Amino acid sequence: MRKSMKDLVAEARSRVAVVSPADARSGMKQGDVILDVREPVELDSDGTVDGAVHVPRGLVEAQADADTGKANEALAAKRGGDGRVHVLCASGARAALAADSLRQMGYDTTIIEGGVAGWKEANLPLRV
Template structure:
């Protein structure tokens, strides 16, 4: 039976951990953890962005996370085996869950920011327009 995106997300949720938006923001400021935004560029323009977050669209993540591609994102790569976490964010959490699951398999220590940008805004955390 073919799988849907919902099936893939449900499966990945069993392997990833989550963090509240406020805890992710604190960890980025206090511990140097990385906030990784996997939304599309148009979403950043329309909905705002988180200051200091690294933006890599979900479709380009693996190439940017793998040092062997020659296309790795330096800010992301330095967190690969460091004693820090990568907190992944999307609009609501589905793409972030898939991204975090993939990054975990690539050697990163990740969490998913619960509720994505929607919950980030609901908690009245800073967003740049």
């Protein structure tokens, strides 16, 4: 059966919990990681969450796996249950796919509801 991106995102969302932007921010204050999977140009145009780890979607699996030699230390440190990784993108689709991949790799993940748009709607700070 052929699947569309919409199908893949829906399946990923069925396997990963969704968290509000405010709850993700609170979790970050408790030691969780916010992982922003947007492209660098998006960070420049829309702003960033202070303290978030940035890894573009296409590099997530490589930077989440310590065995690649290319791991992002802040992200890889959360593998195996040492806190959650709350995944953020522009609207939620890439975050869902990345969070599901990370879940399969042994991470405790959530999707930040609404992405950066939801973050802005919640009046949470972004660094521009």
